Amino acid sequence: MIAEHLAEDGLIIDMHRIGVDAPIDASEYDLIFIGTFTWEMGATPDEVKDFVLEVGYKPENVAVFGTGDTQFGGDELFCLAVDKLAKFYGSNWDGLKIEQSPRGSQEFNVKNWLEGVLHDVKRLA
Numbered sequence: 001m002i003a004e005h006l007a008e009d010g011l012i013i014d015m016h017r018i019g020v021d022a023p024i025d026a027s028e029y030d031l032i033f034i035g036t037f038t039w040e041m042g043a044t045p046d047e048v049k050d051f052v053l054e055v056g057y058k059p060e061n062v063a064v065f066g067t068g069d070t071q072f073g074g075d076e077l078f079c080l081a082v083d084k085l086a087k088f089y090g091s092n093w094d095g096l097k098i099e100q101s102p103r104g105s106q107e108f109n110v111k112n113w114l115e116g117v118l119h120d121v122k123r124l125a
């Protein structure tokens with residue numbers, strides 16, 4: 001959904017599948033969206049940690065989004081990996097947290113969050 005919205009905005013997108021695709025050169029990108037699920041007791045998945053190490057430094061232009069499920073530990077652990085990554089990167093934006101998958105009203109959350117990110121990026125450009 002994020003990629004679709006960005007494409008509608010006329011932006012050029014590279015999609016990287018964490019743990020699948022060849023490493024990226026993060027310095028080539030104006031903006032990097034990192035998506036993650038949250039695992040056992042609020043943990044960041046190993047694949048995502050590996051990606052962080054692979055990038056090797058903390059780009060300043062990272063926005064974080066992810067899915068989670070409140071069934072696995074309530075609000076306290078909900079999408080905790082999103083918060084952890086956003087904090088790690090010193091992200092300018094609160095992470096986008098989606099319960100299970102972005103259907104119904106959560107679709108608006110995706111759009112609103114993205115508009116907020118793009119608004120700031122354009123303002124700072």
Ligand SMILES: Cc1cc2nc3c(=O)[nH]c(=O)nc-3n(C[C@H](O)[C@H](O)[C@H](O)COP(=O)(O)O)c2cc1C
Binds near residue numbers: 037038080100101
């Ligand atoms: C063993 C297990 C532990 C999980 N722990 C958490 C958790 O601590 N916090 C959270 O928000 N979601 C947790 N989840 C939910 C996953 O993040 C969730 O399944 C995923 O984000 C939704 O993607 P999916 O549709 O691919 O399952 C857990 C799921 C499983 C199976």
